[in-house]
Amino acid sequence: MTAAAKITPAFDVEKVRADFPILSRQVYGKPLVYLDSGASAQKPRQVLDAMTRFAETDYANVHRGVHYLSAAATDAYEAARRTVQKFLHAAREDEIVFTKGGTEAINLVSYGFLAPRIQPGDEIVLSVMEHHSNIVPWHFLRERQGAVLKWVDVRDDGSLDIEALDAAIGPKTRLVAITHMSNVLGTVTPLREIVARAHAKNVPVLADGCQGAVHEIIDVQALDIDFYALTGHKIYGPTGIGALYAKRTHLKAMRPFNGGGEMIREVSQDIVTYADPPARFEAGTPPIIESVGLAVAMDYLMALDRAAVKAHEHDLLTYARERLRDFNWLRVIGDAPGKGAIISFEAEGMHAHDLATILDREGVAVRAGHHCAQPLMERFGVASTSRASFGLYNTRADADALVAGLSKAREILG
Amino acid sequence: MDQSLRELYQEVILDHSRHPRHFGALDNATHKADGYNPLCGDRVTIMLALDADGRVADIKFQGKGCAISQASASMMTEMLAGRTQAEAQKLMDGFLHLVKGEDAHDLSPDDREYLDVMSGLSEFPMRVKCATLAWHTFRNAVEEGKNAVDEGATDESAA
Numbered sequence: 235m236t237a238a239a240k241i242t243p244a245f246d247v248e249k250v251r252a253d254f255p256i257l258s259r260q261v262y263g264k265p266l267v268y269l270d271s272g273a274s275a276q277k278p279r280q281v282l283d284a285m286t287r288f289a290e291t292d293y294a295n296v297h298r299g300v301h302y303l304s305a306a307a308t309d310a311y312e313a314a315r316r317t318v319q320k321f322l323h324a325a326r327e328d329e330i331v332f333t334k335g336g337t338e339a340i341n342l343v344s345y346g347f348l349a350p351r352i353q354p355g356d357e358i359v360l361s362v363m364e365h366h367s368n369i370v371p372w373h374f375l376r377e378r379q380g381a382v383l384k385w386v387d388v389r390d391d392g393s394l395d396i397e398a399l400d401a402a403i404g405p406k407t408r409l410v411a412i413t414h415m416s417n418v419l420g421t422v423t424p425l426r427e428i429v430a431r432a433h434a435k436n437v438p439v440l441a442d443g444c445q446g447a448v449h450e451i452i453d454v455q456a457l458d459i460d461f462y463a464l465t466g467h468k469i470y471g472p473t474g475i476g477a478l479y480a481k482r483t484h485l486k487a488m489r490p491f492n493g494g495g496e497m498i499r500e501v502s503q504d505i506v507t508y509a510d511p512p513a514r515f516e517a518g519t520p521p522i523i524e525s526v527g528l529a530v531a532m533d534y535l536m537a538l539d540r541a542a543v544k545a546h547e548h549d550l551l552t553y554a555r556e557r558l559r560d561f562n563w564l565r566v567i568g569d570a571p572g573k574g575a576i577i578s579f580e581a582e583g584m585h586a587h588d589l590a591t592i593l594d595r596e597g598v599a600v601r602a603g604h605h606c607a608q609p610l611m612e613r614f615g616v617a618s619t620s621r622a623s624f625g626l627y628n629t630r631a632d633a634d635a636l637v638a639g640l641s642k643a644r645e646i647l648g
Numbered sequence: 649m650d651q652s653l654r655e656l657y658q659e660v661i662l663d664h665s666r667h668p669r670h671f672g673a674l675d676n677a678t679h680k681a682d683g684y685n686p687l688c689g690d691r692v693t694i695m696l697a698l699d700a701d702g703r704v705a706d707i708k709f710q711g712k713g714c715a716i717s718q719a720s721a722s723m724m725t726e727m728l729a730g731r732t733q734a735e736a737q738k739l740m741d742g743f744l745h746l747v748k749g750e751d752a753h754d755l756s757p758d759d760r761e762y763l764d765v766m767s768g769l770s771e772f773p774m775r776v777k778c779a780t781l782a783w784h785t786f787r788n789a790v791e792e793g794k795n796a797v798d799e800g801a802t803d804e805s806a807a
Contacts, residue, residue: 262650583666585688585713585714585715586688586714587688587690587714587716587775587778588657588714588715588716591653591656591772591774591775592653592657595650595652595653596650602688603687603688603689604688604689608689611689617688617689617690617691617712618688618689618690646653646654646657647657647662647715
């Protein structure tokens with residue numbers, strides 16, 4: 235096997251790498267091998283430049299002033315919304331709510347949509363592989379309103395048991411909250427099937443798309459999904475911005491989350507009336523510059539052959555996975571068919587943090603810990619794992635560096 | 649090989665982490681506290697028995713964690729046995745200075761020598777909390793009314 239092998243001619247990884255300035259830097263005198271895109275992805279020059287250019291030429295607050303720049307900024311902000319709409323294949327632009335991230339998007343659904351519908355004993359179905367951001371908002375409803383969390387297990391290979399999920403959806407279920415791609419296992423869930431099963435019982439579905447939106451092509455209409463949450467910084471865009479897609483009928487029925495400017499129709503001393511969605515859910519000055527960055531990041535992805543990107547990432551996964559089989563002291567957690575390019579593992583006699591420290595000194599950035607998915611750690615009987623997560627800019631050479639670093643760790647700690 | 653890595657993971661540390669001293673339950677414990685590092689999920693329980701003079705008559709620990717946290721807990725229990733609370737506090741202050749790369753003048757020459765293997769940590773600021781978890785948990789065990797250490801909690805005296 236050679237590191238230089240390129241199997242997807244439709245995708246030129248070197249050309250992509252050249253767009254990401256940070257990838258050319260060194261850490262500890264070694265080339266950076268960034269395998270932590272699942273935590274936060276690096277940003278291409280196009281995103282960074284667009285944000286700077288916008289701030290230098292067209293910036294002002296949105297939806298407020300009558301002056302030239304306010305109109306220019308509002309245009310840019312609303313154009314960004316249409317880009318997100320296009321990215322998700324949503325029917326209408328006003329089905330896109332900008333949030334500060336995926337977490338806020340899910341909390342918005344919890345507070346604005348579900349909380350008013352929850353009676354004690356009502357159930358929320360979720361999987362054990364959820365990120366804390368798709369767990370804790372539902373725990374709020376358990377603590378405050380007596381909701382019951384119904385957990386759906388994954389199989390030993392990390393795949394979702396769709397029959398178990400179906401069985402968990404009962405007459406008291408008010409929502410299915412499920413990840414599109416596990417940030418630990420890489421498991422991609424069959425959203426269309428999940429939605430079909432849930433809708434058959436009149437239960438809406440929320441997908442946590444923080445990982446899924448990066449690696450899968452999303453068509454919310456084809457999925458017929460009710461809510462899809464995503465974050466900007468994992469999708470090669472900036473921090474501080476995310477988005478919630480919600481069906482128009484849901485958004486219109488939702489109560490506002492944050493109160494403040496922008497989200498009102500009229501305020502008096504006695505009453506307040508609210509703006510229509512999406513403005514109703516965008517109180518205060520939104521992340522304006524970040525919206526421009528997010529749109530450019532999505533445009534960047536959409537300009538690529540996304541099937542080829544996916545094939546490239548799949549090649550990295552397969553290649554790295556094969557190479558790791560040489561280490562009989564290493565256990566990979568999560569081998570679901572069709573999974574994304576995330577590899578979590580534990581190493582015999584080596585704690586994830588010690589491993590990550592040694593890899594770090596080799597220039598290899600991985601994540602170590604519980605990955606904000608403690609129920610999943612419990613499911614697999616581990617306190618923590620190390621995780622290598624690949625992005626579109628990674629190469630087989632990066633996987634080789636991971637393998638070499640692991641050998642070194644074994645040498646030091648083993 | 650990165651020299652700082654060699655200094656961090658030297659044989660003494662690895663030996664303590666693989667064969668921790670004073671590991672297990674302490675049946676006659678007078679003080680006990682649990683420590684938790686939410687960053688990595690590591691847990692440690694410190695159990696100790698103070699005698700009539702306020703000396704650490706016996707001390708044990710249990711838990712799971714990285715090599716640094718296990719070695720640190722093991723070495724701590726080795727050092728604390730027989731010390732008064734005041735002596736323990738002074739030792740802890742010195743230890744914290746040492747691992748943060750500060751002047752550890754409060755350590756006696758013997759203690760400084762024993763703990764020298766931990767001084768490599770100052771090159772790894774992200775890992776200092778691994779080493780301090782056991783010590784903070786010890787402090788909470790001896791201080792009445794406190795029985796849980798959470799390295800993620802805001803605690804100006806912990807940093």
